[in-house]
Amino acid sequence: MIPYNRDPQQVIPNSAVKIIGLGGAGANMLERIALDGLEGTALLALNTDVRTLSSSLAKEKIQLGINLTKGLGTGGDPELGHQAILEAEEAVRAAIQGCRIVFLCVGLGGGTGSGAAPIVTRIAREEGAFVVIFATMPFVFEGKRRREQAETALNELAVLSNALVTFDNNRMGELVLAKQGIHKAFLAADHMICESIKAVIRLVIRPGLINVGLDDLMSALRTNRSRCLFGSGISKGKDRAINALRNALSSPLLDQGALLRDARTVLVHLCGGEDLTLFEIELLMQHLQKFVPETAHVLFGAAVDPAMGDSLSITLISALPEDSLTMAPRETLSHLPAESPELESRQSSTVPVAKKKAVAQSPLPEPTEEDPLFAGADKPAAPSLLSEYRRSLAGSTAEAPTLFDQDSPFTEPELPSIPKSTAEDYLAGAEPELESLPLNTEIPETPEPTPFSPVVAEFVAVNREDSSEVYLEEEPSPEPIEKDENFYNPGPEPTGFTPIPRRRPAGTTPWTPAKPRPETTGSSAQLSAPEIPKLKLDTKFSTPQSELAFETTPRGRFEGADPSVIDGEDLDLPPFLRKKK
Amino acid sequence: MARRTKIHVGLEIGTSKTCLVVGEVKADSAVKILGIGETKTAGVRKGEIYDYSQARTCLKDALAKAEDASDVEIGSVYLAITGSHIQGVNHRGTYRLPDGEPVVAPEHVEEARNIARDVHIPPDHVYLHPIVRNYWLDGLEHSISPVGLFGKTVEADFHVVHGIGARIQNSIKLVREMPLEVDDIVFSPIATAQMALDREQRERGALVIDIGGGTTDYALYLGGVITASGCIPVGGDHITNDIHLVTGLPFSKAERLKVTEGDASAEPGRSVGTAKLTDDRGFAEIEVNRSVLNEVIRQRLEETLRLVRDRLPVGSVESIGAGIFLTGGTSLMRGFSELAFEVFDRDIYRPELPEISGIQASFKDPRYATAIGLIRYAQILESERATPPGCLGKIARMFWPFGR
Numbered sequence: 001m002i003p004y005n006r007d008p009q010q011v012i013p014n015s016a017v018k019i020i021g022l023g024g025a026g027a028n029m030l031e032r033i034a035l036d037g038l039e040g041t042a043l044l045a046l047n048t049d050v051r052t053l054s055s056s057l058a059k060e061k062i063q064l065g066i067n068l069t070k071g072l073g074t075g076g077d078p079e080l081g082h083q084a085i086l087e088a089e090e091a092v093r094a095a096i097q098g099c100r101i102v103f104l105c106v107g108l109g110g111g112t113g114s115g116a117a118p119i120v121t122r123i124a125r126e127e128g129a130f131v132v133i134f135a136t137m138p139f140v141f142e143g144k145r146r147r148e149q150a151e152t153a154l155n156e157l158a159v160l161s162n163a164l165v166t167f168d169n170n171r172m173g174e175l176v177l178a179k180q181g182i183h184k185a186f187l188a189a190d191h192m193i194c195e196s197i198k199a200v201i202r203l204v205i206r207p208g209l210i211n212v213g214l215d216d217l218m219s220a221l222r223t224n225r226s227r228c229l230f231g232s233g234i235s236k237g238k239d240r241a242i243n244a245l246r247n248a249l250s251s252p253l254l255d256q257g258a259l260l261r262d263a264r265t266v267l268v269h270l271c272g273g274e275d276l277t278l279f280e281i282e283l284l285m286q287h288l289q290k291f292v293p294e295t296a297h298v299l300f301g302a303a304v305d306p307a308m309g310d311s312l313s314i315t316l317i318s319a320l321p322e323d324s325l326t327m328a329p330r331e332t333l334s335h336l337p338a339e340s341p342e343l344e345s346r347q348s349s350t351v352p353v354a355k356k357k358a359v360a361q362s363p364l365p366e367p368t369e370e371d372p373l374f375a376g377a378d379k380p381a382a383p384s385l386l387s388e389y390r391r392s393l394a395g396s397t398a399e400a401p402t403l404f405d406q407d408s409p410f411t412e413p414e415l416p417s418i419p420k421s422t423a424e425d426y427l428a429g430a431e432p433e434l435e436s437l438p439l440n441t442e443i444p445e446t447p448e449p450t451p452f453s454p455v456v457a458e459f460v461a462v463n464r465e466d467s468s469e470v471y472l473e474e475e476p477s478p479e480p481i482e483k484d485e486n487f488y489n490p491g492p493e494p495t496g497f498t499p500i501p502r503r504r505p506a507g508t509t510p511w512t513p514a515k516p517r518p519e520t521t522g523s524s525a526q527l528s529a530p531e532i533p534k535l536k537l538d539t540k541f542s543t544p545q546s547e548l549a550f551e552t553t554p555r556g557r558f559e560g561a562d563p564s565v566i567d568g569e570d571l572d573l574p575p576f577l578r579k580k581k
Numbered sequence: 582m583a584r585r586t587k588i589h590v591g592l593e594i595g596t597s598k599t600c601l602v603v604g605e606v607k608a609d610s611a612v613k614i615l616g617i618g619e620t621k622t623a624g625v626r627k628g629e630i631y632d633y634s635q636a637r638t639c640l641k642d643a644l645a646k647a648e649d650a651s652d653v654e655i656g657s658v659y660l661a662i663t664g665s666h667i668q669g670v671n672h673r674g675t676y677r678l679p680d681g682e683p684v685v686a687p688e689h690v691e692e693a694r695n696i697a698r699d700v701h702i703p704p705d706h707v708y709l710h711p712i713v714r715n716y717w718l719d720g721l722e723h724s725i726s727p728v729g730l731f732g733k734t735v736e737a738d739f740h741v742v743h744g745i746g747a748r749i750q751n752s753i754k755l756v757r758e759m760p761l762e763v764d765d766i767v768f769s770p771i772a773t774a775q776m777a778l779d780r781e782q783r784e785r786g787a788l789v790i791d792i793g794g795g796t797t798d799y800a801l802y803l804g805g806v807i808t809a810s811g812c813i814p815v816g817g818d819h820i821t822n823d824i825h826l827v828t829g830l831p832f833s834k835a836e837r838l839k840v841t842e843g844d845a846s847a848e849p850g851r852s853v854g855t856a857k858l859t860d861d862r863g864f865a866e867i868e869v870n871r872s873v874l875n876e877v878i879r880q881r882l883e884e885t886l887r888l889v890r891d892r893l894p895v896g897s898v899e900s901i902g903a904g905i906f907l908t909g910g911t912s913l914m915r916g917f918s919e920l921a922f923e924v925f926d927r928d929i930y931r932p933e934l935p936e937i938s939g940i941q942a943s944f945k946d947p948r949y950a951t952a953i954g955l956i957r958y959a960q961i962l963e964s965e966r967a968t969p970p971g972c973l974g975k976i977a978r979m980f981w982p983f984g985r
Contacts, residue, residue, distance in 0.1 A: 556822040557626075557832060564627065564665055564814040566888060571815050574823035575880040 025107020074111025081115020212301030591955025596795025618647025846916025904928030
């Protein structure tokens with residue numbers, strides 16, 4: 001057996017992750033994290049107050065402002081906090097050195113937190129770390145002054161950090177019932193922050209079946225001055241997919257999913273035990289569609305972790321530009337052209353953007369579907385066209401396309417089983433589309449096919465001959481087709497490209513050489529990871545899956561009644577059947 | 582106090598049947614049941630009405646039957662309601678007497694009660710009952726109001742039952758459309774407990790579980806006061822449905838099979854061979870393996886009982902002294918007491934219905950427990966109404982003996 005080593009490029013060793021708790025609130029969060037047992041990550045406590053520092057559970061501790069405050073706190077003065085961290089800058093720098101990711105937990109509004117956080121962030125960035133900040137905002141009743149201090153610090157942090165997750169203490173009430181004790185409320189807040197850190201770490205450290213790595217995380221969070229939207233849910237038992245999603249959406253940061261409506265990029269990561277089924281993923285993603293705008297870029301990842309047992313966790317990460325929280329409530333398709341430059345600046349030169357831009361500028365009113373994965377939702381024409389295509393081109397039986405769609409993203413053996421001729425046909429058939437795109441939209445940065453192998457050029461030539469009208473009539477569906485071909489990459493293989501491993505190394509570099517298509521401009525690792533789930537989603541909508549019907553097990557006379565679910569068990573189903581599993 | 586007889590009517594719109602019980606409370610507070618009107622219900626699922634026109638028809642029919650049987654014109658009813666949205670919580674209100682007032686005055690108690698009643702309930706919920714459990718004066722328990730005693734701090738312990746306002750209002754609206762007046766609404770298990778438990782049993786600790794067609798209602802009494810109440814949306818219909826889903830039999834046959842052949846005890850001796858239903862010519866129509874049938878029933882009921890047990894406060898099952906009282910139609914299931922004993926490890930009773938005269942056969946039937954309990958509830962409520970009828974009231978009563 002040939003050992004296949006997953007590309008370790010995106011896998012970050014535990015040792016390169018550091019969690020910093022800054023100030024009193026940060027110390028509390030750190031404590032929570034330490035108690036929840038986040039395996040293997042280093043914890044670093046920074047504080048001016050030597051009393052809280054000494055009681056901290058963190059392994060590393062650095063006292064700030066030894067000479068300045070002499071072991072006392074800053075008394076709520078950010079200026080003192082600022083000077084205190086400058087005093088200890090060298091020590092902090094030494095502690096952060098070599099870290100790839102730094103999580104900074106801080107409660108804004110106080111002296112140490114507000115004053116020192118921007119400096120810590122700067123130091124970490126200077127050391128080349130990816131900085132994710134978890135900041136809590138003070139309660140309203142703490143007064144305007146503290147609020148202002150917090151806002152000032154937040155503004156600085158938003159610029160300095162790679163990602164900023166703010167948690168407003170005023171919304172703490174949503175986490176717990178009103179009658180529960182105050183310590184519960186704070187516990188819940190700390191717990192949520194801890195959960196988010198854990199989820200991000202899980203995401204980055206563990207290689208997934210469909211990998212999302214640091215790069216995806218960055219692209220999900222990369223809007224300047226952004227507020228991070230974060231939701232994480234875990235559930236087990238029946239309907240765990242839906243329940244996990246519901247839990248994730250109930251995160252106060254997501255506002256029941258309402259805030260996701262404005263998101264441009266959403267990172268979805270699933271982690272389940274060994275019994276995680278494709279069907280569950282599909283179900284979950286389908287439900288998620290309702291909350292995510294059609295135009296959003298969904299970065300999908302899945303991982304199987306035996307330690308999860310029979311539970312399933314979902315993590316949603318997205319970022320909202322800060323201004324959109326206050327203004328411009330809903331994004332509509334008509335706004336898109338105006339927004340596309342911004343999109344580009346955000347993810348320059350990645351293929352999705354190039355495409356987005358292309359489509360946005362396209363004169364055709366109807367196919368301005370940015371993202372094919374959502375095409376099925378309101379535009380059934382394209383998918384059906386796609387399936388027609390498949391039927392005619394692949395020359396396979398009627399159900400063959402659906403088989404592909406369902407299985408190929410996960411079962412490796414499926415790929416080699418595609419007949420070569422089919423794949424070639426496929427490519428050939430798809431070619432007019434590829435070509436049509438640059439022609440129509442005239443993007444300057446889109447290179448002509450020339451840099452690529454003669455084979456492709458030939459294809460293009462052939463297809464140019466055969467038809468202006470073909471591509472005209474197929475214009476509405478450029479994306480799905482193109483996507484498709486993109487996915488069935490083994491296609492080009494026989495035509496003389498660099499051989500690629502059959503195994504689909506989700507989101508890793510070996511994929512790169514196999515993508516010689518006109519629009520591919522670069523940054524391939526970024527491309528392939530998001531592409532695959534896109535296809536999956538797209539196809540899911542294009543062909544209504546017969547399997548989906550199986551989910552709704554018959555309920556007899558309780559059909560249609562609102563289900564009574566207690567502890568994740570649907571009481572309307574016979575225990576006799578439920579418990580047998 | 583010499584009082585005239587009063588007539589109360591209890592109405593329960595259950596999942597399987599709509600039942601009106603007309604009861605006469607004699608001057609010596611004995612209860613006589615004058616008549617019962619009962620029809621099968623349609624349009625109710627899990628204790629909640631989903632088809633109002635059907636439910637209305639059923640109620641009309643039951644009303645006509647009850648009026649027929651009792652020879653009383655029914656003007657107002659006590660309505661029992663249930664549904665999984667209804668829940669009971671305990672809450673205590675503390676009031677510290679102002680300085681210079683060493684004696685507890687009625688307004689102090691009232692204040693403590695108001696504080697106790699002020700439970701945080703979801704915005705769409707309304708209060709059904711604030712039931713006073715007991716009072717505390719400076720940490721000492723008093724079962725009645727401590728008005729006139731010396732003390733510093735008055736506390737009132739309440740059991741507050743609340744549910745979704747809109748659903749409750751809809752039930753009331755249905756009854757009003759009859760037209761019938763609604764004297765009061767009562768959470769079903771509380772009504773049932775009035776009937777099923779006597780004072781001594783409540784004192785020693787008792788749990789009433791009313792397993793009806795669509796819901797399982799429970800009320801726990803410890804130390805003479807209600808400690809927990811609630812509703813689980815699972816009932817006899819679920820068993821029928823389970824049999825239907827597992828065996829594929831139609832509902833009517835599944836129901837008959839459940840009633841005639843089912844057994845909930847885990848005794849292997851009762852799960853041997855096949856259960857047969859014969860058609861009207863005596864031929865075996867359907868055959869089901871008894872082990873499957875009984876297992877389906879047992880698992881459903883066991884799960885339901887365990888759900889009840891899990892919802893009770895921690896340690897309260899151990900302090901039940903008198904035992905567990907099972908009522909409701911599903912409690913007639915064979916082997917159910919054995920199963921309940923297995924789950925709770927307490928004495929299991931089917932409540933006897935004492936001190937009620939009338940059509941005896943009906944009272945022995947646990948299916949009427951709630952509706953009869955409503956009469957009891959009305960009676961208690963009536964006697965609790967503090968102000969005895971004044972002069973004007975007495976005159977009024979001479980002309981209208983049956984009114985309120």
